Amino acid sequence: MHKNQVPFFRPYLDELELNEVLDTIRSGWLTSGAKVKRFEQEFATAVGASHAVAVNSCTAALHLALEAHGVKPGQGVLVPTMTFAATAAVVRYMGAIPILVDCDPLTNNMDLLDAESKLAQLKAGKLQDGLPRDTPVVGMMPVHVGGMMMNIEAISSFASTHGLWVIEDAAHAFPSAWRKGPDEPWQRCGEGTAHVTCFSFYANKTITTGEGGMAVTEDAEIAARMRSMSLHGLSQNAWGRYSNSGSWDYKIVAPGYKYNLTDIAASIGIHQLTKAEKMRQMREEVASYYRKALASMEEIELPAEDSNRIHSWHLFPIKLYLERLSITRNEFMERLKEDGVGCSVHWRPLHLHPYYQETFGWQPEDLPAATAVWERTISLPLFPGMKDEDVEHVIRTVRSECARHARSYAAQLS
């Protein structure tokens, strides 16, 4: 008998990407050149940004953004604990200290009330020993988890109250938008939503170049610094040496990195970009299918909804009501895997990783909302081009595992 297998993610590519890559290979110009330039310009237009710098990962974009902001060793940066490794790792690259912030248990996004409280605790010397009370906090790095944007106005007012810059980890948030209310205009993620906004084009993100990223900003100087540092810290006019107009001479103005994107990758990106909204709508359709089919399940909490957001639907995380089930999240995932459903968890929060525990002394109870979310969350498969029968297989599997392992009402009370 044929067994249904649904992967967690599959990229959505066709002849357009294929032919563009072939065209690039045939041209003989493989690294950063005309296609990267075109991808940058078209991406900037797509998000409504003034400057875009293409790089080889979102991690690189985040690192360059911090470097361009002159982050110094020993300074503090507010980072959500509910994020991927990269958001905090780049802070450590600079020798700075990630001050971890708890999440809103509904959206999994950074909780600004907890950010306020972590700042107060830090000043009062009440955070752990790894975090000295005189640590100057200089910036914050919100993450739009799964593509559901945070309230941008709340972030900027928090940032200006505390004199912080904002570097957005928008790895999940293209294309995404928010508005303050039904009568307010939409603002796209990257359209001046932060000092720098960083996107990911990793293989399983909303658009992909295999590996790749983009930093966008309204600040010409920051953009120029990021561009220079993405290519060995060469002077601006030296960048042209990668095109026909370039000169053979260049000057090193700082010890930079090697983060530039290739024209091969940009060839894929150019066509992914034109499909981005279509792919978003395809994911949204799957998400509403899931939502409808799982709405009646008492064992499951569905992702938050907000009519003032355009959701990229990078992820569809469900949360188990563990008290209503006789199995744990890990056991639940194991069952889904056995039934051919590829799942993932976003994420084991940073404060539950040995590095952050051992280096800064974080304990599970310091960030209680994230600690609780981690134990009950599962991300279901969600990608454009998912077949109806695949979506139905996921739904059927989730429903039957819930039914099989539901605890009786009496058992829940005891």
Ligand SMILES: *Cc1c(COP(=O)(O)O)cnc(C)c1O
């Ligand atoms: C994927 C991801 C990154 C890193 O992106 P890369 O392009 O792989 O460097 C950073 N932050 C978050 C939240 C991510 O999910």
